[in-house]
Amino acid sequence: MIKKELRKVYKEKRIQLAPQQAEKYNDLILINFQKLQLPFISCMHTYLSSEKLIEPDTSAIIRFLQFKNPGLTVLAPKVDFASGKMQHLHFHEETELVENEYGILEPITSSFLDAKEIDLALIPLLAFDKNGFRVGYGKGHYDKFLATCRKDVIKIGISFFEPVDAIEDTDQFDIPLNFCITPENVFKF
DSSP states (O other), rough: HHHHHHHHHHHHHHHHHOHHHHHHHHHHHHHHHHOOOOOOSSSSEEEOOOOTTOOOOOHHHHHHHHHHTTOEEEEEEETTTTTTTTEEEOOOOOEEEEEEESSSSEOOOOOOOOOOOOOOEEOOOOOEEETTTTTSSSSSSSHHHHHOTTTTOOEEOSSSSSBSOOOOOOOOOOOOOOOEEOSSOOOOO
16 A cells, blocks of 8 residues: 555544553553663653554653663654754653644753754654555654664654555655564564
């Protein structure tokens, strides 16, 4: 399938998830995430899960990584939709958040870091394939962001669903994941 079709199918699949099922999936994703053999991480970027979009919850993963990596700097995105640029703002439990025009929470702070400082990035997605390519929401923000990161940044997707065989319309700007975690599996690419 092509990205446009996959977006439609997987948005619908998310809508069909009962809250209890999503909660169970989040627990299983955390268990599988904990199986990853990651190096020490000093700085991570994470999207802030949207209940409106029925995204996999990143909060338990953030807490797990903070426990495993004392002193971890956590960054969350703030996107300038006019320019398409993403800033990486400091995030912690007390950070004040505001909802942007797409219903996504973003930090209110002026304290940010350059993408080159990031060791690990949790990447939002709707679907992914067996080659590690992902389908996001179609704006290209994360591919632009990942292109500015170091080559060794660890890119991890989180999905409620298993991969499709292949995304038919990937292009030269699509950056594959290193891992994708689902309730059933840990995929390494």
